[in-house]
Amino acid sequence: MSIPEKQWEVRLAKHVEDDLTLEHFDVVEVAVPETGDGEVLVRVDYVSVAAAFKEFMRSDCQIPGVPPWKVGEPAGAGGVGTVVRSNSPDLEVGDLVQSFGPWQEYWSGPAQQFIKQNPHYVPSPVYFLSQGPTAYYGMATIAQAGEGDVVFVTGAAGGVGSLAGQIAKARGAKVIGSAGSQEKVDWLVNELGFDAAFNYKDGPVADRLRELAPDGISVFFDNVGGEQFEAAIQAARPHARFALCGALANQNDGTAEHPRIDLMTAITKHLEIRPFACYHLPEQIQDWVVHFGQWLQEGKFVFPHTIVDEGGVRTAPQALLSLLAGKYTGNVTVKCS
Numbered sequence: 001m002s003i004p005e006k007q008w009e010v011r012l013a014k015h016v017e018d019d020l021t022l023e024h025f026d027v028v029e030v031a032v033p034e035t036g037d038g039e040v041l042v043r044v045d046y047v048s049v050a051a052a053f054k055e056f057m058r059s060d061c062q063i064p065g066v067p068p069w070k071v072g073e074p075a076g077a078g079g080v081g082t083v084v085r086s087n088s089p090d091l092e093v094g095d096l097v098q099s100f101g102p103w104q105e106y107w108s109g110p111a112q113q114f115i116k117q118n119p120h121y122v123p124s125p126v127y128f129l130s131q132g133p134t135a136y137y138g139m140a141t142i143a144q145a146g147e148g149d150v151v152f153v154t155g156a157a158g159g160v161g162s163l164a165g166q167i168a169k170a171r172g173a174k175v176i177g178s179a180g181s182q183e184k185v186d187w188l189v190n191e192l193g194f195d196a197a198f199n200y201k202d203g204p205v206a207d208r209l210r211e212l213a214p215d216g217i218s219v220f221f222d223n224v225g226g227e228q229f230e231a232a233i234q235a236a237r238p239h240a241r242f243a244l245c246g247a248l249a250n251q252n253d254g255t256a257e258h259p260r261i262d263l264m265t266a267i268t269k270h271l272e273i274r275p276f277a278c279y280h281l282p283e284q285i286q287d288w289v290v291h292f293g294q295w296l297q298e299g300k301f302v303f304p305h306t307i308v309d310e311g312g313v314r315t316a317p318q319a320l321l322s323l324l325a326g327k328y329t330g331n332v333t334v335k336c337s
Helices: 125-129 132-142 161-170 182-190 205-212 226-235 263-268 282-297 312-324
Strands: 006-012 025-031 039-049 079-086 096-099 106-110 115-117 150-153 174-179 196-199 217-222 236-244 272-275 305-308 331-335
Touching (some): 096 125, 125 305, 125 331, 132 217, 132 236, 161 217, 174 182, 182 196, 196 205, 226 236, 226 263, 312 331
Parallel strands (some): 150 174, 236 272, 305 331
Antiparallel strands (some): 006 025, 039 106, 096 115
């Protein structure tokens, strides 16, 4: 395969304090790295873009166990690519691999840092870049959603929420989702198979939940926080499980109020608050991949995703801004080559 001498790389220019802009990134041209003994060179085909990246860009990143990105160093956190040079017996030229590498056109490193994937297992390499491990871990392991449950998913049109709702459906639950536009609401019901969905901007969330779940919700999968968290407490059945995945209401608007917990209601209902973070450990990824492949083959699952396929890796910063502005649905990837 033809390998150029130079590549584009996206770096963090400064840490985020308030609003995220393109000024927080630098796009620079650097040399394609060499490969040493036991190492491989990977042409990056797609990189992932996720809302959590904004938190990584803060100097005081609040995601446990995840260090903040460093100013002047490459940004990004994951992608898939093709091995184009190998000095290791573990990987061959042409192998499809996945790694947590940054927004670059080429990666180089020990073969052990790359996970070999079977390209015939899913319709496209971008399927390996889903936020499925987080969604599956949260919905199946933390919330333990299944038959007889009524599940409420906030941020349901996003990368995690769109998968979490389908996981609950595949496990036998009734699923209600919230999103920020009627177009997304229709998409959740008509394309992803949610039982019901509503636009959280159209009125009090508590009123919509009373209408759509008159007997209450038994599982709450929260990506947002704020008013929707407060409404879920009022709508919860006794012993409902709350799997807390994200807090977009505060992440996207630093002035937003934190949700106020009605402690007496939570206590008398014996609510189970289960915050979690998924580190995409090998066993978490494997749990997701096995079920994902099975559900796809059975026709029970749709992989909601958006591919930004113009401009290469240099467009990743703008893709992140567009994602945070609600312009995409599902998991977002940028095509690099």
